[in-house]
Amino acid sequence: MKKTALCMALAMAMGLAGCTAPSSSTKTVALTEEQTVVKNQQFAQFSEQFIDELWQQYPEASLWAGFGKYDDLITIPTQASRDANAAFSKTQLAKLQQFDLSQLSNSQKIDYHLIENRLQRDIWHIETFKSWQWNPSSYNVSYGFATILNSRFKSDDEKLKLVLKRLQYVPAYYEAAQSNIHNPTLEYTQLAISQNQGAFSVLNDELLDKLATSLLSAEDKALFKQRFAAAKSAINGYVSFLTNLEKELSESGNARSFRIGEKLYEEKFAFDIQSGYTAKQMYEKALADKARITGEMVQITDQLWSKYFADTPRPQSDRDAIATLIKHLSVKHVKREDFVSEIKAQIPELEQFVKEKDLITLDPEKPLVVRETPEYMRGYAGASISAPGPYDKKENTYYNVTPLDSMSEEQAESYLREYNHWILQILNIHEAIPGHYTQLVYANESPSLIKSLLGNGAMVEGWAVYTERMMLEEGYGNFEPEMWLMYYKWNLRVICNTILDYDIQVNGIDKEAGLDLLMNGAFQERAEAEGKWRRATLSQVQLTSYYSGYREIYDFREAQKKELGEAFDLKAFHEEFLSFGSAPVKYIRQLMTK
Known part of the structure; x- marks a missing residue:
């Protein structure tokens, strides 16, 4: 569906996926309490029917959500099926826009925006982005x-x-x-x-x-x-x-470029992130945070230098000093053959810390299973979570970890230095506890099926990034400066993900410049930098979701602490925040501050 320049500008400013056609939703009409209840019930019925019809239209998606009714079907990806999908989205949009947004409950307003975003995004993918033509891996x-x-x-x-x-x-x-x-x-x-x-x-x-x-x-x-x-x-x-x-x-040499350009990138960012910022604004914020985090690393390096290099003068260059210390510390890592087993061993330790500090309630009936990444999933990320949907919430959540068997000794050593003693723990916080695994368990318990099923990736990734810093702030790692240095290195990677993605897709930097940003600007090992470059050529915008979501969640928490003072309760904040499912952070903030 084509969008005018005004429509896109409004969408980005408001953090919405696109513009709503003029309808009753643009008016404000005072209702009695009884009328409000009726309107809310009508929207709840529409939402329920929408999900049922969505699964009929997209049976594969219903399978991943655990719905079960259409598990025996596979959609044949013909032009006719794409036409039917676009028609479905346009019909559902027309139904949605019959509701007056101002007359819905706060929770339903979020659902409205999530449904609207999903439908407009689906149309955009079919009619504008057209990755079904140039991405063979989607099949x-x-x-x-x-x-x-x-x-x-x-x-x-x-x-x-x-x-x-x-x-x-x-x-x-x-x-x-x-x-x-x-x-x-x-x-x-x-x-x-x-x-x-x-x-x-x-x-x-x-x-x-x-x-x-x-x-x-x-x-x-x-x-x-x-x-x-x-x-x-x-x-x-x-x-x-x-x-x-x-x-x-x-x-x-006639292959299509993997770079999508500024126009498509801004449009995709608006759909995928649902932020109050444009992609360019987020890119500029990341550049500023990169400089700030690097400054924090300089201070820790000065603190630790004499401990590890008593007889060696500190390099004049801050960058060289940080890199030297990180390189020295990074040799402390697990053996390549123990990579998967060490991750398994760390999960109970994280669970125990979360319980002792009373940071959030963990559900013992929702198991986390660490496994080697299935072969059909390899080649994209070294670690990931496969979580059950809200319909099959009793199923296992899988923590997929790719073993290092296929790497050469040099590649494996580089990879292990990247995921060294300290960073491997941060990785497990991010992917498992209290990161992705914990958040997705809570999302499945959300009373709104819409929020669970049409979740916002920036909130999901942002939560995982937020928990990394939160755990260290609460004493995980005993406030060891080495842990904080490695955390900042890891956090700098999140920031540089946003910079790299925009630089590649919009500014057109080459691989050499991309690797330089990651290795010299973010102190990453070559194997990790090479992997991130590859990932950035196989996705667009997704790499920005980590930083965007994290920034919004952390800033919101700090604002709550300032406003509530001694009455602020971290566990209560976490559990209320996660109770709204995987909704965009700005909408959760609205509900929690009403």
């Missing part, structure tokens, strides 16, 4: 099959029956995917090859072993084997197509 059936097969609440026979039904769609799915690809980026093509090859870690011969001992009928077993073979052939065909395409793009 991958592995995730849906893996979600079903990993379920703890389905029997093997139930899983096999669902897999049997889904397998029938795979050949047509990849046929449509192949026909959609037009002038893709080389980077997305390469990612699509590796991840679709990883599909066979899900659709493997172990399934056939389970099939042989299952209670499925002989007819279904024969059909399963037939569809299984056809699906594997379709995936191999897609990989082969992409392999040839990659060779052609590499040799010709």
Whole structure:
């Protein structure tokens, strides 16, 4: 859906995804208490119906949310399905805009904005951004099959029956995917090859072993084997197509650039972040914070220098002094073969600290399982969380950690220096406790299904970043200056993520300049910097969500502390903040300060 310049300006200023067409929502009409109750009930009914219809339109999304009703379906990504998706969004927008925003409850106002943003963003992706043409990695059936097969609440026979039904769609799915690809980026093509090859870690011969001992009928077993073979052939065909395409793009040099430019970047930022700032304004804030954090690191370096370099003069350059100290400290790290097991061992320690300090209530019935990252998910991030949706909230949350087996000794050592003794602990705070894992458990308990399902990524990532500093402020690491130095190094990475993403996508910096920013400006190891450069070529805007969300949450907490004084309760703040689901921070702030 096209947007005028005025519309985009208003959207960015208000932190909304786009402009609402003139409707009753622009008027303010005083209602009686009884009329207000009726309006709220009507909106609640609309929201419930909207979710039901959303799942019918997007069955794969309903599977990831744990809805369950459409798990046997796979949407074939044809032009007809995209047209139907756009029409659905426009119809739902028209229904939404019949409500007067001023007459809704505070919580429902947030839901209104979240629904509006989702619908306008979907239209924009289909009609303007069009990544379905140039991102081959967006086509991958592995995730849906893996979600079903990993379920703890389905029997093997139930899983096999669902897999049997889904397998029938795979050949047509990849046929449509192949026909959609037009002038893709080389980077997305390469990612699509590796991840679709990883599909066979899900659709493997172990399934056939389970099939042989299952209670499925002989007819279904024969059909399963037939569809299984056809699906594997379709995936191999897609990989082969992409392999040839990659060779052609590499040799010709005619691949589409992964840079999307300022206009698309600002539009995507408005949809994805829902901030009160434009992307450029956030970029400028990050530049200022980079200078401030570097100053903090200079002070700690001066404090620690004589402890580690008693006989060595401090370099005149602050940057060289910080880098020298970080390099010296970073040799303290876990062995490469113990990387995953060490992460597992640290989780109970984090749980104990949170309980002792009474920072937030942890739910013992919502398990966190640390596992090696499944092969079909590798190649994007070294650590991630796979959380269940609000419909299957009793399922496990998985902390995916990629082992270092595929790295050379040099690469592994560089990676481990980056995730050294101190930073590995900060990583686990961020990903697990009380970061992503904890926040997503709370999100599933939100009374608003809209907030849980249409969550804001900047709030989700921002919370994880916020908890890193909060834990250290509460004494995790015993206020050790080495821990704080490494935290600032880590936090500087969050800040530089925003700078890097904007510099790459808008300002067009090359890889050498990007690595220089990360390695010399943020003191990162080469392996980490290389990985971040790769990630920045495979996404847009998402890297800014960490800094944006963190800044808003931390600033809000400090304002609450100032306003409430001795009455401020950190645990109460955390639990109330998380009770609103994964809503944009600015809307949570509005509810908490009413």
